[in-house]
Amino acid sequence: MRPEKPARGPAPTHSRGQIAAVAIDIADSEGIEAASVRAIAKRLGTGAMTLYRYLPAKEDLYTVMIDEATGFEPQEPTGDLRADLTTLAHRRRQIFLRHPWLAPLLATRPIMGPNFMRGMERDLAVLAGCGLGMDETVDVLNLIHSWVGGAVQAELTERANADRSGVDRHAWRLRMEPYLKSLLATGEFPHLSRMVKVSEIGEADERFENGLAIILDGIEARFSTATGTNGARRPVGDTDGAPAATRRATVQRAARSSTTE
Structure with a gap:
């Protein structure tokens, strides 16, 4: 809500979006710690102190970086819950893979910027009409978002370890194979032995x-018979006549969710 153009002083030469784009480019290629005000200013051809007029604190910089990086892509609901959630999960994964610094940063810095709000509205709309109440909708979205974030972080960690050590997962398994076989030969690990043989x-x-x-199978099994009191499928957001306090709590819970893109 802070205006980009100050009430006094010269008009800004750069926009917050331009500064965020440069910061994102640095973070993507060199890591989030490399996206310092000094490095950004050098790319923009200006002084570091000048940028503090736009974003006074690093917290401000991270906020605009997160919202700019998540962006917003529209998604029209198809009515097929599994297909729609699959699209949502794939899009989120690709965003995190494009910006390796984003998932861990977002996990500790939930924000409510314009792209966050558009993304939350879109994701709620995707589930509209599927028969879930608002609490159920938020739980499903949080499950998908949390799992995708964890899966991508594990993937990126594996990739970073391989780059740092020069040993990829296949080479590491070959290196560990003699030791693993010696342990399995003791007979103390029957389930691990079976896993190694067949998996x-x-x-x-x-x-x-x-x-x-697996997650989508569980969601479909749990909510396959979600209906309202009259047997009709319950629209998203229906609180079945809940009191105002309950409705307010539901809205607050949705706002606290990690629905971000």
């Missing part, structure tokens, strides 16, 4: 799709 850990895309399928 193969897939690549990141396959692991993501398998995990998402």
Whole structure:
């Protein structure tokens, strides 16, 4: 809500969006710690102190970076809950993969910028008409968002470890194989032995799709018969005549959710 153009002094040369775009480019290629005011100012060809007129604190910088990086992509509801949630999850994963710094930063810095609000409205609309109450809707969205964030962070950590050590997951398993076999030969790990014999850990895309399928199976099983008191499917946001205090609590709960893009 702070105006970009100050009441006094010269008109701003840059916009917050331009500053955020430069900061995001630095963070994407060099990490979030590299996106300092000094580095951003150098890219923009201005003095570091000048940027403090736009964003006085690092917290302000991170806020506009997060909202700019998450962006907003419209999604029209299809009425197919599984298909719509799959689209939502894939989009969120791609955003986090494009910006490796975003998922961990977002986990500790929930914001309510314009893209956050548009994303929350879109995601609630995607689930509209599927028969879930608002509390159920928020729970489903939080589950999808939390799982995608965790899965992507694990994927990015694995990638970073491979880059740092020069040893990818396949090479690491080959290195550990003799030791693992010696442990399994003791007979103390029958379930691990069976897993090693019959299971193969897939690549990141396959692991993501398998995990998402399990979660969606559970969501479909849990909410397959969600109906209102008259037998009709209950629209999203219906609180079944709940008192005003309950409705307010539901709105507050939705605002606290991690629905962000």
